[in-house]
Amino acid sequence: MFNVPNVRRPRPSLKSVLIGSVGGSVGILGAIVAVGLYIVETITRPTRLATFALYTFSPFELGIPAEEVNFCPLQGDHQVSGWYVPYPDAMTTVILSPGFRGSRSDVLGLCALLWKAGHNILVFEYFGHGTVVGNPVTLGYREINDFLGAVAYARQRAPHARLGAVGYSMGAAVSIMGCARTTEVEALIADSAFATHRRVVEYAVRRTLHLPFILFEWVTDLLLLLRAGYRFNQVEPLRDIGHIAPRPILIIHGTKDSIVDPNDAPLLYNAAGEPKELWVVPGVEHCGVYFADRATYTNKVIDFFDAYLKKSSFPLSFPGEEQASADSEHEQQLPEAS
DSSP, rough: OOOOOOOOOOOOHHHHHHHHHHHHHHHHHHHHHHHHHHHHHHHHOOOOOOHHSSSSHHHHHHHHHOEEEEOOSSSSSSSSEEEEEOOTOOEEEEEEEEEEOOGHHHHHHHHHHHHHHHHHEEOOOOTSSSSOOOOOSSSSSTTHHHHHHHHHHHHHHTTOOOOOOOOHHHHHHHHHHHTTTOOOHHHHHHEEESSSSSHHHHHHHHHHOOOOOOHHHHHHHHHHHHHHHGGGGGGOHHHHHHSTTTEEEEEEEEEOOOOTTTTTHHHHHHHSSEEEEEEEEEEEETHHHHHHHHHHHHHHHHHHHHHIIIIIISSSOOTHHHHHHOOOOOOOOOOOOO
């Protein structure tokens, strides 16, 4: 047997414990700030499209008489790019917009089909997201100005036409917020819209980092304010959608959406007033319902606008207008252009 002497290990001093704790806390805080900064940069950083992305279909291939147009946003000194496709003697105009970093050519197929169904068409891309790059963008905050500029331009081109709108992803979220701020648009289709800015960021963090977003929420919100001039709670279609009634809204979503939480669709539907419809398609990815069944999708969209723009009479009064005007300035004010 060996006699092993008792060896007294030195206890760490209070100073070393504190230094170690502070060092660890600084490291954790640094990691949280880094993730928050990455999220904000991903949202706002301008990204130049690859050359091949510009080589895509245009109205020429589809044989529709589209005009290249530019119009002013409601606020801002930039120009919004789009195509305007007049239909002879049409009394309806449908405004279409793609999503985050999307271009107008993304929705050109539905544009052609709606034009053939007898509507004027205005399709545009949000400034900085599509063909025009080089400017910081936001996830729906300043883009509201582009949507409302499109509404004004559509009214200018066909003053007596009734207006409808179709939006995809961020374009759907912006269309909801924009329609809550103007009664010009009489019928809205929102495909794959997010309920709130916070929820769509949380969903991305949860799916990519597999961590709870609460760890990064406060710093991301602060960095978003410092770098982009707005906060999460200033982009909330869920709050605004109730102001659209009594105008109809059709909400479309796929259950396998990996970009926007599919649970956002019923949240928006429950918050909306009548008339409203929710169309959820099993097993379909983000903005993929059209591609899952083009004929069914097209017929549903055309029937929706036939029912609410071509055949129905528009109500002269809006029960929600008084309440909407009484909402706080924070909820209803428009963002200033960057």
